[in-house]
Amino acid sequence: MSLGSGIVLFVIGAILAFAVDIQVSWVDLQVVGYILMAAGVVGIILGIVLITRRRQTSMTTRSAVDPVSGESVSRRTVDRNDPLV
Helix, strand or coil, rough: CCCHHHHHHHHHHHHHHHHHCCCCCCCCCHHHHHHHHHHHHHHHHHHHHHHHHHHHCEEEEEEEEEECCCCCCEEEEEECCCCCC
16 A cells, blocks of 8 residues: 555545435445545555655675686675665
8 A cells, every 4th residue: 555545545535424425224434434534544654654664775785706806796885865765
């Protein structure tokens, strides 16, 4: 669940809870709206957590063979501001 789907769930739940005035015999639409709003809040929180986890430090290890000596050379880099991670 991403941030956008959490917002959509919250909005649909708010519409059902506050704006719709239809009585259905087998379901209470106001309760369904509150449940969707709660699920939307959980989705928004999870989306924010996942976004912040993606932006944390990433470590990259690259290995290559030195053409002169034939030895394996490895290099580690730490990217803290990589927008793709």
